[in-house]
Amino acid sequence: MDTALTLTNDMKLVLGLVGFTMAMFLFERIRADVVALIVLVVLGLTGLVAPEELFGGFSGSAVMSIIATTILGAGLDRTGALNRLATWLLRRGHGIEQRLLMMTSGIAGLNSSFMQNPSVMALYLPVASRLASRSSLSLQRLLFPIAVAIVMGGALTMVGNSPLILLNDLLASANNNLPSGMATIEQLRMFAPMPVGIALIVASLLYFRYYGDRKLREETETSVAPARTESYFANAYGIEGDVFEMTVSAESPLVGMTLGEAEALHGAPLMLALQTGSDTRLAPPSDMRIWVGSVLGAMGSRQQVQDFAQNQFLKFSTRLRHFGDLFNPSRAGISEAVIPPTSKYIGKTAADLRLRKQSGISLLAINRDKKVVLDDVRKVALRAGDMLVFHSIWQDLAVAAESRDFVVVTDYPKGEQRPHKFKMAMAIFAITILIALTSKLPVALTLMTGVAGMLVTGVLRMDEAYQAISWKTVFLMAGLIPLGWAMDSSGTAAWVAGHTVERLPEGIPVWVLELAIALLTTAFSLVISHVGATIVMVPLAINLALAAGGNPTAFALIVALSASNNLVSASNPVISMITGPANYTSRQMWRVGGPLSLIYTVVVVVMINLMFWWSARGG
Numbered sequence: 001m002d003t004a005l006t007l008t009n010d011m012k013l014v015l016g017l018v019g020f021t022m023a024m025f026l027f028e029r030i031r032a033d034v035v036a037l038i039v040l041v042v043l044g045l046t047g048l049v050a051p052e053e054l055f056g057g058f059s060g061s062a063v064m065s066i067i068a069t070t071i072l073g074a075g076l077d078r079t080g081a082l083n084r085l086a087t088w089l090l091r092r093g094h095g096i097e098q099r100l101l102m103m104t105s106g107i108a109g110l111n112s113s114f115m116q117n118p119s120v121m122a123l124y125l126p127v128a129s130r131l132a133s134r135s136s137l138s139l140q141r142l143l144f145p146i147a148v149a150i151v152m153g154g155a156l157t158m159v160g161n162s163p164l165i166l167l168n169d170l171l172a173s174a175n176n177n178l179p180s181g182m183a184t185i186e187q188l189r190m191f192a193p194m195p196v197g198i199a200l201i202v203a204s205l206l207y208f209r210y211y212g213d214r215k216l217r218e219e220t221e222t223s224v225a226p227a228r229t230e231s232y233f234a235n236a237y238g239i240e241g242d243v244f245e246m247t248v249s250a251e252s253p254l255v256g257m258t259l260g261e262a263e264a265l266h267g268a269p270l271m272l273a274l275q276t277g278s279d280t281r282l283a284p285p286s287d288m289r290i291w292v293g294s295v296l297g298a299m300g301s302r303q304q305v306q307d308f309a310q311n312q313f314l315k316f317s318t319r320l321r322h323f324g325d326l327f328n329p330s331r332a333g334i335s336e337a338v339i340p341p342t343s344k345y346i347g348k349t350a351a352d353l354r355l356r357k358q359s360g361i362s363l364l365a366i367n368r369d370k371k372v373v374l375d376d377v378r379k380v381a382l383r384a385g386d387m388l389v390f391h392s393i394w395q396d397l398a399v400a401a402e403s404r405d406f407v408v409v410t411d412y413p414k415g416e417q418r419p420h421k422f423k424m425a426m427a428i429f430a431i432t433i434l435i436a437l438t439s440k441l442p443v444a445l446t447l448m449t450g451v452a453g454m455l456v457t458g459v460l461r462m463d464e465a466y467q468a469i470s471w472k473t474v475f476l477m478a479g480l481i482p483l484g485w486a487m488d489s490s491g492t493a494a495w496v497a498g499h500t501v502e503r504l505p506e507g508i509p510v511w512v513l514e515l516a517i518a519l520l521t522t523a524f525s526l527v528i529s530h531v532g533a534t535i536v537m538v539p540l541a542i543n544l545a546l547a548a549g550g551n552p553t554a555f556a557l558i559v560a561l562s563a564s565n566n567l568v569s570a571s572n573p574v575i576s577m578i579t580g581p582a583n584y585t586s587r588q589m590w591r592v593g594g595p596l597s598l599i600y601t602v603v604v605v606v607m608i609n610l611m612f613w614w615s616a617r618g619g
Contacts, residue, residue: 010490013046017483018536025528032529033472036479048486057481058474061444062169065159066116066477067469068447073115074468075454076429077123079422085127097137101213102205104131105145109153109201113160114433116470117564118340118573120150122407125338125581129409141216143578144592145208148567150574152204152600155561156197158190158443162477163534163563168443170484170538171556177488178546185542185552190436190443196561196607203603207596215592243272243327244305246296246314254312260286262296265312269305272362272391273297273323282326282393285357286378297323299391332393334364335410338580341384341573342470343405350378360396365389367580387580402467409581421459428453477531484535497543510550511609514558517541518601521562530563530572537563554612558604565600567593 017039024035043049057063089104104127112120128142154160158168168187175184208216248254254262263271263286274284275295281288282297290296296314298305309316326332339345345353350363366373366380367387373380382388387409390397394412401408432450435441454460460468487493504513517537524533537559545555566572568589575593578584 007495008491010046010048011492011495013048014483014486014490014492017042017486021480021483021532021536022524022528025532033475033479036476039483040479043482043486048490049482053485054482055478057478060169060478060481061442062162062165062481063474063478064444065165065447066162066474068444068451069114069116069159069165070119070468070470071451071460071465072429072432072447072454073119073123074464075425075451075460076115078418078460078464079425080419081422081425084422089127089131098209098213100131101137101142101145102209104128104142105149105208106201106205108146109149109204110156112150112153113156113197114429115160116473117150117154117161118342118470118577121147121574121577122340122404124150125407125409125577129581140582140584141213143582144216144584144589145204145212147574147578148204148208148593148596149201151564151567151572152200153197154564155193155200155604156191157194158188158192159447160197161564162473162531163560164193166477166481166531166534167538167556167560169481170535171542171553173485174488174539174542174552174556177491177494182546185556188553188557190446193557193561195611196557196604199603199607200600203599204596207599212592212596216588242302242318243297243299243320243323244302245317245320245322246298246305246309246312247317248290248292248294248296249313249315250292252292252313254290254314255292257290258286259284259288259290262290265308267304267308267311269298269300269308270362270364270391271296272299273326275322280322280326281360282323282332283356283360283362283391283396285354286351287357295322297327326393331395333391333412335390335392335397335408335412336581337388337390337401337406337408337410338577339382339384339386339388339406340404340577342472343382343384344403345382345405346384347381349381355400359392359400361390361392361400363388364391367583370583370585385576385580402464404467404470407577418459421457424457425454425459428457428459473531476529480532480535484539487536487539493539493543494547496540497547500544500547504548508548510548511605513544513548513550514555514605514609515601517544517555518558518562518565518605521559522565522597522601525563525566525572526569530566533563534560551612554608558608561604561608562601565597565604567597567600 021035021039024030025032030038040054044051044054085107089100089107092103108120108124124146128139128146131137132139132142154164158164171185171187178184259271259274262268271284273280273282274288274290274297275281276289276291298308302318306316308314320327355361355363363377366377366382367389368383388406397408397412428450431453432446435449436443436446439446451465455462455465521533521537524537528536538556541555541559542552544550545552567575569575575589579589
């Protein structure tokens, strides 16, 4: 490796773009997908990437694989596979805590090998809620092990997570800039990282079996009750009381007011329903008018609702003559939902989203960083990881949840949408995996074959397939891929690698460099996301391996696996989805997840060295 490379203007510009990307991801002044767009435009305008290649990331196999895995996951979800799984787990667990915890975590890890990690976590949130409500395990003891197993299970295949999906494209790009005479770096097969993934899942299960679960019990011994019951919402949010009816008299000052104006009055209870004439609404829009004879459905303590009725000249009734059917627990109730990092709700208020008018959902409270927001809740801008408390008709909630802008945590009554397609979906999925195991077809083509099968057989409709795709993730990845190309083609990665090796002590073992690369990638993933860390570090790792006499494929694989080693921060999409539902604090995540991150690093480096040693021996 030539370490006498001169730092050119192109290299300085690439390093500047890397620094800009890190800063923007760290301080979140600009959305991640907008940052990717800016980087893409600058690369094109400066000529660092040729115009005809600039948008190649959008048609790359990595992006196609991500699209395919999300659609396949949506197809399995539509058939109620996860509902069946929860029932099976409860039956096989036989009420034994450790068995139920190990089985749930292990199967979640296996599921994540063929689906995007956030999608798997979204499917397992209601499963965990159902298990918690029917066993002695709390959500706090369930969700962290499940999330960790999902992250670990992503290492079983080359499509389990975004870094591994990206890796083959980055390896192909690196081949274009290898020194003369160097052997071509071969792309990795579908199940190439499986030994590492198995070791990681086993390590996580053993960790929680002998240490992590005990630590979680100590850290969360004052946690709330597992089931989403009325007492839970009273304890956690102060949302308590029964539902009462109030009929508006001619003397009431509420006549002519909008519901929003009535809710803003001092001492007003939660207004959940309104009947005017023949128009009866649960979660009525805030601009709906109140007239003489209108009936309000309000939730609160008996004394609070009685006082409000007396002050506003309303007829108070404890019997639900008008809303009895609407407030039937089998039809409507209170639920919790978490905002994922890909949600369009982020930055908007409930008033902006018009949740009641558009979706028939009343927002009652927001749980953010263990603080409960109850006052002016409709005016609070939403953030990723927020836990929202809703009241709605279950059917309306299910329809609104299809947008994937929030993930419902509460296990609520809902019918499986296409249970009759369950066997068909599982057969298509099994055939897809069989093709991947036995053929030499590209991974993206194999997965798209499964997608086509689900669409043709009616397991999924095309519009549903479009909705399942996380376009923010697609755009982020496709926009940043050319930055990795520029790192290679400009010589920036070679320059950094060469000067790094120059400053290292003589005879330093290769495994020490691998360990350093793994830890550096992990640190980067905390700042610039797993996708950003992979794109920046893979070209650097390959050039460092060439300079130090290591195996470039091994170094690159260590980077791709280490980019997902974020078990302590909400910057990991999977972790951000569980902090709200389980009320984890940063201290809890660091104390439980920190040691596991170190174990992850050691397992990855040791297993990859064993794999390539065995391969070199012809094993």
